[in-house]
Amino acid sequence: MSQNTRESLSALMDGESEEFELRRVLKSLPDNADAADTWRRYHLARSVMQRELGVDVTVDLSAGVMARLQEESVPLADTASEVLKGKSRKAPTVSFARGAGVAAAVSLMVITGAQYFNTGFDNGNGNPAVDRPNSVANAPSMPANAAQQVQPVSLASSESSRASVAGRNMPMFEPTPFRLNGQSTNSGLMNVSEGGFSTSQLPPSAASTSNVQHSALDVEQVRLLRSYLEQHAHGAAYGNSDSWLPLTRSAMSASSLGQ
Amino acid sequence: MPQLMTRNVFTTIALTYALYSVLLFAYPVSADEPWLGTKTLNCSALEGQSPTNAQQWLSMSLWASHCYSYQARAVTIDESEISTLALSHRIQDGIRQQVVQYLDGPSMSIERHVRVGHWGWMSAPEADVSIPTQWAEHLGDIYAISLEGDKRVAGRDAVQITFDPHDTDRYPRQWWLDAATGLVLKHVLRNTDDDILETFQVTQLQDPERFSGNVDIGYPESAPSTDWQVNWLPRGFQLQSGVSRELSDGRVQQLYSDGLATVSVFVEPVSASSFLPGVHRLGVSAVAVERYQDSNAVHQVVAIGEVPPEVLRRVVRSVERVDNVSE
Numbered sequence: 001m002s003q004n005t006r007e008s009l010s011a012l013m014d015g016e017s018e019e020f021e022l023r024r025v026l027k028s029l030p031d032n033a034d035a036a037d038t039w040r041r042y043h044l045a046r047s048v049m050q051r052e053l054g055v056d057v058t059v060d061l062s063a064g065v066m067a068r069l070q071e072e073s074v075p076l077a078d079t080a081s082e083v084l085k086g087k088s089r090k091a092p093t094v095s096f097a098r099g100a101g102v103a104a105a106v107s108l109m110v111i112t113g114a115q116y117f118n119t120g121f122d123n124g125n126g127n128p129a130v131d132r133p134n135s136v137a138n139a140p141s142m143p144a145n146a147a148q149q150v151q152p153v154s155l156a157s158s159e160s161s162r163a164s165v166a167g168r169n170m171p172m173f174e175p176t177p178f179r180l181n182g183q184s185t186n187s188g189l190m191n192v193s194e195g196g197f198s199t200s201q202l203p204p205s206a207a208s209t210s211n212v213q214h215s216a217l218d219v220e221q222v223r224l225l226r227s228y229l230e231q232h233a234h235g236a237a238y239g240n241s242d243s244w245l246p247l248t249r250s251a252m253s254a255s256s257l258g259q
Numbered sequence: 260m261p262q263l264m265t266r267n268v269f270t271t272i273a274l275t276y277a278l279y280s281v282l283l284f285a286y287p288v289s290a291d292e293p294w295l296g297t298k299t300l301n302c303s304a305l306e307g308q309s310p311t312n313a314q315q316w317l318s319m320s321l322w323a324s325h326c327y328s329y330q331a332r333a334v335t336i337d338e339s340e341i342s343t344l345a346l347s348h349r350i351q352d353g354i355r356q357q358v359v360q361y362l363d364g365p366s367m368s369i370e371r372h373v374r375v376g377h378w379g380w381m382s383a384p385e386a387d388v389s390i391p392t393q394w395a396e397h398l399g400d401i402y403a404i405s406l407e408g409d410k411r412v413a414g415r416d417a418v419q420i421t422f423d424p425h426d427t428d429r430y431p432r433q434w435w436l437d438a439a440t441g442l443v444l445k446h447v448l449r450n451t452d453d454d455i456l457e458t459f460q461v462t463q464l465q466d467p468e469r470f471s472g473n474v475d476i477g478y479p480e481s482a483p484s485t486d487w488q489v490n491w492l493p494r495g496f497q498l499q500s501g502v503s504r505e506l507s508d509g510r511v512q513q514l515y516s517d518g519l520a521t522v523s524v525f526v527e528p529v530s531a532s533s534f535l536p537g538v539h540r541l542g543v544s545a546v547a548v549e550r551y552q553d554s555n556a557v558h559q560v561v562a563i564g565e566v567p568p569e570v571l572r573r574v575v576r577s578v579e580r581v582d583n584v585s586e
Contacts, residue, residue: 172330172345172465173360221534229544232523232563235502235514237371239521240394241320242434242443244346245459246521247359247369248335249544249565 302326302470305441313406313420314395316436321391323441325355325375325474329467332362336458337542346461350375350470376474398518401425401495410435412444413461422519427451428493428570429520440467448543451567456543485511487526487560491577493570496522522564522574529557538568547571553580 233250237243305326310316331346347358357371398404402422410417416438423431431453435445446459485505495517503513510527529550539546545568549560562575 172332172463173347173358224534225539225541225546228523228525228546228561228563229541231506231512231525232514232521232544234371235499235512235523236516236521236565238373238502239499239516240519241317241324241436241441242446242459243324243357243371244333244359244443245335245446245448245457247357247371248342248344248459249542250369 301473305469308441310441313404314392314399316406316418316420316441317395317398317404318389318391319441320434320436320443321394324443325350326470327440327442327467328470329442330465331461332463333459333461336460338456339542343462353475375470394518397495397497398422401429401517402431402519408438412437413464415439415444415464417444426494427567429517429566430456432519437464437467440469442467448565485513485526486580486582487511487524487558487578488581489513489515489524489574489578491573492522493517493566496520520564520566522562522566522571524574524578525561525563526558526578527561529559533559534561538572540568545571547575549575549578551578551580 230250233246236246236249302322302325305319305322308315308319310319328349330348333344333346335342335344343362345358345360345362347356347360349356353375355371355373355375357369357373359369361367402424405421405423407419407421410419412435417435418438420434420436421431422433430451431449433445433447433449434443436442437444442464444461444464446457447455448457450456492515496515497517499514499516499521503511505511508527508530510525513524515522515524533550534546534548536548536550539548543565544563545566547562547568551558551560558580560575560578562571564571
């Protein structure tokens with residue numbers, strides 16, 4: 001992807017691009033295998049820095065969302081929430097779906113382990129281990145609650161997490177290179193569907209699943225496979241002293257499935 | 260010639276050490292384990308611990324994974340790729356926050372939040388033995404575990420623990436534990452032919468800081484009852500009730516573990532997007548899919564885990580429907 005496209009994407013996100021420019025970039029995206037990825041990651045970065053609560057996504061939705069965008073153009077809120085409904089999380093608001101949220105959801109996986117243990121554990125004294133009434137402890141409604149209780153913590157610990165702070169507090173982490181801006185009102189995704197993402201190149205991983213036996217996996221199946229991998233990895237991270245390796249496997253499922 | 264002699268001496272020492280540790284391992288866990296039978300752990304109990312056998316090291320490493328805040332740089336290497344990572348582990352308000360940031364390619368992060376002191380592992384609940392100790396003992400039944408000292412990883416003194424399974428239903432692996440803290444510095448997973456499948460290695464560990472408060476230990480309740488039963492699993496795999504759950508869409512996840520390797524079994528109604536039956540491989544993970552017909556519907560059973568694919572196939576074929584499980 002050219003520097004030019006990258007800058008255009010960045011401007012697009014910040015709401016600084018002209019409509020003409022917008023169309024040009026969006027049209028060029030299908031020829032740009034990794035531009036779509038970059039687009040999502042830019043949104044991720046912004047969401048993290050703005051501490052958007054809506055991005056606590058435990059399942060990678062990109063393939064499914066994009067496949068649907070391919071078919072339908074507008075009512076994004078409906079489409080997205082249909083996709084999301086099954087993923088045991090609260091339905092997104094319209095602005096979440098239309099704005100950066102859906103895109104941002106793709107690259108950040110916040111794994112709220114509490115969703116397992118809020119229901120499954122007590123502290124050994126017969127008391128619930130969490131400061132929440134046990135009566136809410138029916139599994140399907142948990143993740144939303146858990147997400148509220150254990151909010152996604154951005155890379156910085158302070159309330160206003162800005163890139164500079166993140167860099168300072170976390171010397172091992174790279175300061176996020178993206179510009180910060182207010183919430184964009186661009187509904188970029190709507191235009192993207194117009195540009196026509198080709199599913200064959202969209203989830204970058206879809207093309208790379210060829211070493212999966214019975215390789216006739218369509219986008220929907222890749223999405224499904226990812227959701228299994230992630231759910232498995234999250235569970236596997238509990239078992240022993242090394243929770244890092246399972247975690248990185250869950251990322252593999254998002255970034256380079258099948259490789 | 261002197262070189263040869265040196266090597267011989269070294270081999271002898273290593274062998275003796277390995278034997279010694281196996282011998283030690285055969286003894287029951289020493290009663291002076293500071294966390295024996297406690298419901299809370301003060302992480303300061305980790306101070307000055309000097310484990311002498313593999314089991315004590317393992318037990319300490321499980322505690323340590325809940326007791327230290329630190330940052331690290333690490334790499335993962337699998338069959339196709341090397342990734343550099345920044346890691347952060349923090350303990351705040353009883354929550355472990357783990358962040359993995361990918362330093363190659365476009366910026367990507369994963370966060371995981373989980374309560375401190377909650378382990379997925381549970382075998383037979385015994386009040387007087389801590390979960391880490393139960394876990395370490397269980398591993399000793401499944402794997403031949405050997406300990407070697409005087410290793411060095413990421414500039415830190417380390418001990419190496421080798422898990423050699425007694426059967427071919429799971430993969431061998433090795434851990435290198437930080438001698439000062441017990442944290443896992445390196446993890447190598449091999450296949451049954453002893454080729455390396457996956458490596459995780461810390462390259463720099465920065466400021467491990469022990470959590471000063473108490474850690475409350477969580478005990479899993481029973482798993483949600485399901486209509487499905489897995490009739491065959493490799494020896495030592497036990498249902499991890501704390502991480503088994505009913506997901507939406509009628510999908511049920513049951514997680515089984517032998518203490519190191521894990522297998523998830525998902526059962527759900529077949530939908531338009533379901534997989535075709537078969538075995539798939541995804542990096543080190545394998546996925547096996549079967550379908551079952553009952554009077555009402557067709558169900559899909561998916562097993563996924565880091566075990567040999569044929570093992571998963573056998574697991575998934577052993578699943579059957581049971582009636583009235585809980586009544």
